[in-house]
Each structure stands twice: as structure tokens, then as C-alpha cells.
Amino acid sequence: MAKVGRTAGLIGAAVGVLAAGAAAGVAVERQLIGRRSGQRAQLEAEPFGSLRGTPHVFTADDGVELYVEVDELKRSRRPEPPAKRGLRRKVVNPPEDLTLIFLHGYGLNMDCWHFERRDLAGIGTMVFYDQRSHGRSGRSPKENVSIEQLGRDLYGILEKFAPTGPVILVGHSMGGMSIMALAEAHPELFGDRVIGVGLCSTSAGGLDQVPIALPGRIGMMVRTLATPTVSALARIPDVVERSRKAGTDISYLLTRKYSFGSEVPPAYTEFVNEMIAATPISVIAEFYPIFALHDKYGALEPLQKVECVVIAGDKDHLTPFEHSEEIVRHVPGAELVEVPNCGHLGLIEHHREFTAALLGMIERAELALGQT
Structure with missing residues (x-):
């Protein structure tokens, strides 16, 4: 069951990132390559989420x-x-x-x-x-x-x-x-x-004509599979949400690839993922189509x-x-x-x-x- 959950979580992370347009649904790996302390310091230096009206x-x-x-x-x-x-x-x-x-x-x-x-x-x-x-x-x-x-x-x-x-x-x-x-x-x-x-x-x-993940026909195939895949993941929300909260190295890399076009401070990726971590997979599935x-x-x-x-x-x-x-x-x-x-x-x-x-x-x- 743990293996199934981890596999579903990885698929959910990848599809969520690709579908949401901003790494939607993926929690970043806090300790990727030992970066957590540096990310936190940068987050504190630029107080993301602190501006309130x-x-x-x-x-x-x-x-x-x-x-x-x-x-x-x-x-x-x-x-x-x-x-x-x-x-x-x-x-x-x-x-x-x-x-x-x-x-x-x-x-x-x-x-x-x-x-x-x-x-x-x-x-x-x-x-x-x-x-x-x-x-x-x-x-x-x-x-x-x-x-x-x-x-x-x-x-x-x-x-x-x-x-x-x-x-x-x-x-x-x-x-x-x-x-x-x-x-x-x-x-x-x-x-x-x-x-x-x-x-x-x-x-x-x-x-609907924009390829996902890869160019050309393969990317269009991924797009075709994205909707049913996200919908299927929405039917096992507990498994997916546990994996999202745990985070993975691949989710971090996908977030950077599909959110940004250049090297950015790791804190930017952290900030994006903290914003979207609370978006349930069911919301991702409902809005994507x-x-x-x-x-x-x-x-x-x-x-x-x-x-x-x-x-x-x-x-x-x-x-x-x-x-x-x-x-x-x-x-x-x-x-x-x-x-x-x-x-x-x-x-x-x-x-x-x-x-x-x-x-x-x-x-x-x-x-x-x-x-x-």
C-alpha cells in the first residue's frame, strides 16, 4: 500500500504541476540538497504573504x-x-x-x-x-x-x-x-x-492545443491523459494529499521548470509551493477541464x-x-x-x-x- 501510495503521489505531483500552470498541488521538498535553512532565511528576508489589507x-x-x-x-x-x-x-x-x-x-x-x-x-x-x-x-x-x-x-x-x-x-x-x-x-x-x-x-x-511536458505528439498525448488522470487521483484524495505534503525532489524540479524560465532564489519556489499546498486535488480536478x-x-x-x-x-x-x-x-x-x-x-x-x-x-x- 505504501508503494502504491507513493506511486500515486508522484503521478499526482507531476500531473498537478503540469496541469495547474503554477506547479499546482505540489509541496516542495523542504530539504532538497540541504537547502531548507537557506530557503527559510530568504523567506524571512522577503516577507512573502505578510502584506495584509x-x-x-x-x-x-x-x-x-x-x-x-x-x-x-x-x-x-x-x-x-x-x-x-x-x-x-x-x-x-x-x-x-x-x-x-x-x-x-x-x-x-x-x-x-x-x-x-x-x-x-x-x-x-x-x-x-x-x-x-x-x-x-x-x-x-x-x-x-x-x-x-x-x-x-x-x-x-x-x-x-x-x-x-x-x-x-x-x-x-x-x-x-x-x-x-x-x-x-x-x-x-x-x-x-x-x-x-x-x-x-x-x-x-x-x-487544448498546447502540449504538456514534451513537445509535439507526445506532449499532446500527455494532455489527453491529464484530465482522466487528475480525476482518478481526486478519487483517492487522502493518498495524494499525504504524498503532496511529504514532497519529493522531482516535484521541486518540476515546479522550477514549469513555473520559472530562469534561475530564481530557492525561496521563490518555496513561496509558490506554500501558496498552492492547500489547493485540494479535487479542486485541481474540477477546474482543469x-x-x-x-x-x-x-x-x-x-x-x-x-x-x-x-x-x-x-x-x-x-x-x-x-x-x-x-x-x-x-x-x-x-x-x-x-x-x-x-x-x-x-x-x-x-x-x-x-x-x-x-x-x-x-x-x-x-x-x-x-x-x-
Whole structure:
């Protein structure tokens, strides 16, 4: 039984990493090559997960409770992003009622925005929330697991936490898809309430044609097997979760390969795995099939009415850079930013480049608003 459990756990770890787009479902080996103490020191040096706002609970239209945090803008003193990080504000009189809403990706939670949350502080009121079934949010009914429902969740968040004033939307991977679903259901918001959009490492469709693990026909075969394999693992959650918590060397290496495109501090890998360790294999199994169905190219037209930046890495194996290029072809005027040596989690791996690109989009949106 122990051997069966270990085998199932290894399969679960590998498929979870490949399917989730951010090493979803794998707990990193804490003692890999004797690195634990060094990782912990780095985690303490950069206090990942320590940035907290005012907590709220928002009830979605189907009754699921979503965990929300709001970083309120201090009206009496509007700080600028730290100049030491190379981020200097160009807008002299930015709007006081600007709200930024951040949407994380599959298998992650709001803490993945750690660097952007730190370095964009003072831009406006910032709203972060855990997508349904992720992080500290409630579990979604299986029948409501869809990109369209995520768009409805975003609409409710926007109405509740940004009832007035201009809004900037920033989404990573599945979060970007959620923004596309909102554009499809409520195109009237774009160019009116929504003045800017940042799409990070995401896709508008065709993910069912992206090979997994290996290129070409073999990679497509792995993709075909991924859904039934994850579903089968979800039926033995106790076995899989025990193996995930134990961690393996191979899971660590897979995490690095499919999350990052360059050498990163081991603490970054540790941080990613600590975020996703609480994502049950059943959630992985429920959400995974929706990405093959995702097709929102027809919903991109409203984004032409706002400032839009599309940012991705050239070594993203999960939402390849070509998908970002295709988004921009459907959104003439959008800025396309290709980050070299960057994987799927560029918002962590190359956070300076991602934050700078987002800041540029925000300032262009503010300037355009001031000219209307």
C-alpha cells in the first residue's frame, strides 16, 4: 500500500504541476540538497504573504463566500511607489478614487501578487481576492466551476468594492480569463468604469492545443491523459494529499521548470509551493477541464476602449507567448511586453519588469482619463 501510495503521489505531483500552470498541488521538498535553512532565511528576508489589507467576505451570486482584502488609499497622504525600486510616478495629479482589482491564477491565491502589491502601493485603493475554491474562499459547487462564473464573481466584486470611480483590472493566467469573461458579459463597463487592463501570462483560447511536458505528439498525448488522470487521483484524495505534503525532489524540479524560465532564489519556489499546498486535488480536478473549453477571442473587442498591456514570458510552457501575441492581434493598440528568460510566474520571477509594465499602463490610463 505504501508503494502504491507513493506511486500515486508522484503521478499526482507531476500531473498537478503540469496541469495547474503554477506547479499546482505540489509541496516542495523542504530539504532538497540541504537547502531548507537557506530557503527559510530568504523567506524571512522577503516577507512573502505578510502584506495584509482590511479583510472582507463577499457573497457571490450563487452563495459562495469569497475572501477579499482591501488596501485602502490614504486620502490625506498619497505615497508614491518607492523610488529605490526604479518606479517613478509620471502623473502629477492622479485620480483620487482609482481602484485596482487583482485576480490570481489557477492553484494560487492573492498572495502571488506580493511584489506588485508592495511596489504599487499608493497608486490607488487595491482590491485582492481569492478566486472561488482557492485560498481562503469558499468551495464552489461543481456545476458552477467555469470561466463565465469567475467573470460573474469579478462583476460582483467590482460592484461591491468599486461602486464609483475609475477601475484598473489586472489578471494573471486564469485571472486574465476572468477579465475576458467580464468583458463578454458586460462590455459597457470598458471605456466607462474600467479604464485599464493588465493581462499577465494568459490566453484567450486554444489551450487544448498546447502540449504538456514534451513537445509535439507526445506532449499532446500527455494532455489527453491529464484530465482522466487528475480525476482518478481526486478519487483517492487522502493518498495524494499525504504524498503532496511529504514532497519529493522531482516535484521541486518540476515546479522550477514549469513555473520559472530562469534561475530564481530557492525561496521563490518555496513561496509558490506554500501558496498552492492547500489547493485540494479535487479542486485541481474540477477546474482543469475548463481551460480546454476557454475561448474568449470574441470577447476581446471591449478592451480596445481602454489602455491595455499584455505581458508574458518567452519561456512560458503553459500559456505560450504566442497566445499573448494573438490577444494583441485582437486588441489593436494594446501594448505587448515580452519578458526574456521568463516562465509562467513572471509576476514573481521577473516582478520588476511586470510591475513596470503595469505601472506604465496605469499611468497611460490616468492620463487618458484626465484628458476626457
